[in-house]
Amino acid sequence: MTVLDAIGEVQIPLLAAMLLLGCATKVLQMMRAASADENIGPTALFPMHLRWPLAIVLCAVEGTLGLGLLVTAGQFGEHAPADGIRLGSCLLFLVATGALLELRQSRPEVGCGCFGDFSTAPVSARTLARSALLAIAGLATVWVGPIMWPRTVAGALGLLAILCTEVLLIGLLSPEVGDGLIRLGYSAPCELRNVPAARTLAVLRRSKHWRRYASLITSEVPDDVWRELCWRFVVFPARYQDRQTDVVFAVFLQHRRPAVHVALVDSTTGAPLESPTGNQRSRWAGLARLISPANGLLPVFNTAQAGSAPADLPLSTDL
Amino acid sequence: MRSAHLVCCDRCASLTGSSRGGAAADPAGGSAGPGSTASATTVARRRLLKSAVFRPQAELAPSGWGADAAGPAADDAGRQRVGFADAFQLPRTVSGTILDVSPHVLILGEGDREQRFALTPDAVAWRGTQLEPAALLQDDRAVVRLHPLGRNVADRIWANIGRVTGIITERSGNQLLVDEGATRGTEVIALQPRSLGRIQVRFPTLEPGYLVDIIGVRHRGEFIGMIPATSQPAYPAHRLPAPPLVSGHVPDSIAGSATWHEPRDEPPGILGVSYPALDPETGCAEDLAADMRPGYSRMPFLAIGSVLRISNDCTGRSCLIPVTGCTPIGRLFNDRCVTCGTSPRGRVADLTLASFIALGGELERGCFNATITIGE
Numbered sequence: 001m002t003v004l005d006a007i008g009e010v011q012i013p014l015l016a017a018m019l020l021l022g023c024a025t026k027v028l029q030m031m032r033a034a035s036a037d038e039n040i041g042p043t044a045l046f047p048m049h050l051r052w053p054l055a056i057v058l059c060a061v062e063g064t065l066g067l068g069l070l071v072t073a074g075q076f077g078e079h080a081p082a083d084g085i086r087l088g089s090c091l092l093f094l095v096a097t098g099a100l101l102e103l104r105q106s107r108p109e110v111g112c113g114c115f116g117d118f119s120t121a122p123v124s125a126r127t128l129a130r131s132a133l134l135a136i137a138g139l140a141t142v143w144v145g146p147i148m149w150p151r152t153v154a155g156a157l158g159l160l161a162i163l164c165t166e167v168l169l170i171g172l173l174s175p176e177v178g179d180g181l182i183r184l185g186y187s188a189p190c191e192l193r194n195v196p197a198a199r200t201l202a203v204l205r206r207s208k209h210w211r212r213y214a215s216l217i218t219s220e221v222p223d224d225v226w227r228e229l230c231w232r233f234v235v236f237p238a239r240y241q242d243r244q245t246d247v248v249f250a251v252f253l254q255h256r257r258p259a260v261h262v263a264l265v266d267s268t269t270g271a272p273l274e275s276p277t278g279n280q281r282s283r284w285a286g287l288a289r290l291i292s293p294a295n296g297l298l299p300v301f302n303t304a305q306a307g308s309a310p311a312d313l314p315l316s317t318d319l
Numbered sequence: 320m321r322s323a324h325l326v327c328c329d330r331c332a333s334l335t336g337s338s339r340g341g342a343a344a345d346p347a348g349g350s351a352g353p354g355s356t357a358s359a360t361t362v363a364r365r366r367l368l369k370s371a372v373f374r375p376q377a378e379l380a381p382s383g384w385g386a387d388a389a390g391p392a393a394d395d396a397g398r399q400r401v402g403f404a405d406a407f408q409l410p411r412t413v414s415g416t417i418l419d420v421s422p423h424v425l426i427l428g429e430g431d432r433e434q435r436f437a438l439t440p441d442a443v444a445w446r447g448t449q450l451e452p453a454a455l456l457q458d459d460r461a462v463v464r465l466h467p468l469g470r471n472v473a474d475r476i477w478a479n480i481g482r483v484t485g486i487i488t489e490r491s492g493n494q495l496l497v498d499e500g501a502t503r504g505t506e507v508i509a510l511q512p513r514s515l516g517r518i519q520v521r522f523p524t525l526e527p528g529y530l531v532d533i534i535g536v537r538h539r540g541e542f543i544g545m546i547p548a549t550s551q552p553a554y555p556a557h558r559l560p561a562p563p564l565v566s567g568h569v570p571d572s573i574a575g576s577a578t579w580h581e582p583r584d585e586p587p588g589i590l591g592v593s594y595p596a597l598d599p600e601t602g603c604a605e606d607l608a609a610d611m612r613p614g615y616s617r618m619p620f621l622a623i624g625s626v627l628r629i630s631n632d633c634t635g636r637s638c639l640i641p642v643t644g645c646t647p648i649g650r651l652f653n654d655r656c657v658t659c660g661t662s663p664r665g666r667v668a669d670l671t672l673a674s675f676i677a678l679g680g681e682l683e684r685g686c687f688n689a690t691i692t693i694g695e
Binding site: 044108111195227228229265270272 | 361364365367368369371372373374523524526550552553560561568569598599600617618619620621622623624625653654655657661665693
């Protein structure tokens with residue numbers, strides 16, 4: 001058996017698997033939708049009343065060709081039906097490549113629908129390359145005779161190597177694989193995660209920052225709550241030194257020990273105010289004080305640096 | 320002198336009410352009133368508070384979110400540093416009713432005020448189709464783009480332009496009843512036979528349940544659809560496909576399509592953007608009024624007052640613009656903008672008229688390819 005023969009033989013089960021998988025996922029999609037509204041890839045190119053019949057025809061053709069490739073792989077491999085089925089497979093993938101090109105031009109937002117719900121990513125060069133590769137694979141099967149089990153271990157290993165290489169190549173050309181892997185171990189980034197405001201408030205009320213400012217806060221209900229990316233901001237009205245003020249908390253949206261920032265702001269002017277609990281510096285600032293210049297253990301900070309962390313900062317940095 | 324229409328959003332607080340009342344009356348997160356647009360007061364106040372809470376971290380660690388939050392609203396210098404649109408640098412927009420027009424001069428009226436604009440030699444107008452400015456009519460409602468370098472010089476006029484974006488709820492002959500969302504209500508689009516074919520090229524399914532986005536002219540209380548604004552998603556609105564998943568780090572810059580919407584309850588001329596992914600907990604008046612689903616967009620959650628840098632990828636122009644509303648219908652669209660190439664994803668921003676024009680958009684095109692950057 002030459003290498004070309006081996007490559008041709010491998011294509012038959014591979015194409016059959018692809019066709020049957022495509023058919024099954026499309027059937028699942030149609031059963032889930034149970035409606036003619038559902039678009040299956042290139043059917044979006046057609047008027048709405050034609051989409052449902054076309055989707056059924058496409059499924060039927062894929063299923064028939066997939067089964068046909070398997071049935072005619074063995075002893076019927078030399079007969080006309082086998083050639084017809086294999087030519088049909090090649091033709092299907094050629095037409096699919098053309099349709100995907102057209103779909104990419106006219107409906108760039110629509111997925112190829114090759115594997116039903118899994119193929120929602122817009123048609124890309126990879127999708128086109130995969131379709132073209134399968135068309136070539138279909139062509140390679142046309143002159144292959146009946147498939148026989150390999151007689152030697154080396155022959156079997158050779159076929160397996162070709163099969164694995166091609167499966168890997170198809171996998172690389174399939175956007176569905178990446179999506180599938182993402183779905184398997186998916187955890188939404190915090191920027192996209194819906195976190196209830198009530199949970200944020202509960203976390204905040206357990207924090208030391210809340211306890212530090214609780215005596216100033218005049219309302220149980222926040223004045224304003226909003227979110228940006230992974231931070232939720234909560235503003236409470238407060239009274240400090242006979243002035244109307246706001247206490248602003250910024251809570252990082254994570255489950256355990258979230259970072260909290262806090263500031264006290266004059267309600268009228270918006271100017272930050274001195275912390276009522278004294279200067280809250282970070283543990284590093286505390287360490288710096290311990291080994292202060294007076295102790296001769298650290299070089300003197302220049303005034304610009306000192307100015308960047310003024311003593312009257314109204315917030316906590318001990319996260 | 321700059322008119323009230325031309326001021327930047329962060330300077331609109333004086334136009335819209337008290338400094339504290341807006342936010343105090345709106346603890347749900349800035350979805351002010353029945354509409355989906357917050358007051359500029361909320362925007363400015365949130366920027367100020369965020370700046371106060373993050374400032375020291377920004378000074379200690381100049382990169383990252385803390386740096387982003389540093390100082391944008393602390394003082395005027397900070398405002399300039401953060402780069403909000405300057406009316407002298409960007410094309411400005413004026414709206415009004417045409418009182419008189421000649422090949423060289425346009426007179427607009429708004430209330431008791433009259434404004435006179437010189438027209439550049441290459442000035443063009445649009446009223447359903449491109450025409451000479453002199454062909455505009457008295458009492459046409461005009462949106463005028465002023466030349467960035469010339470005061471009171473106009474180079475582009477859109478007359479009676481309107482846009483309807485929503486879900487078709489009923490079709491009767493050549494009339495479509497379109498639901499624009501719980502807070503915007505319904506609108507009837509009249510389709511004329513000569514424009515129907517053009518619209519159906521990009522909106523082939525004008526049937527109930529499908530999304531539609533059409534630009535047209537408003538005439539005596541009627542909206543006449545003229546051109547498709549973008550292209551129709553292939554799915555009905557009640558059956559959105561699952562949006563693609565995002566894993567790992569969310570990129571700071573997202574490229575997609577920027578559209579525009581007609582002002583309803585917004586102050587005229589406001590530079591703002593409706594963002595498709597406001598925090599569902601506190602974000603959108605539309606969500607509170609109706610059970611709207613998250614939509615197709617899977618984008619980082621933001622709030623009224625967040626600041627986006629929006630770049631027009633077709634012209635290269637960019638500007639920092641605050642989020643002033645949500646776009647509950649826009650986020651149902653998974654369409655593409657093809658103004659200059661094909662945008663890699665659907666709608667990432669729904670701009671106010673003034674923002675869209677300021678960034679170099681042509682209203683009749685419906686969209687431009689845009690990149691938004693969060694956290695600058």
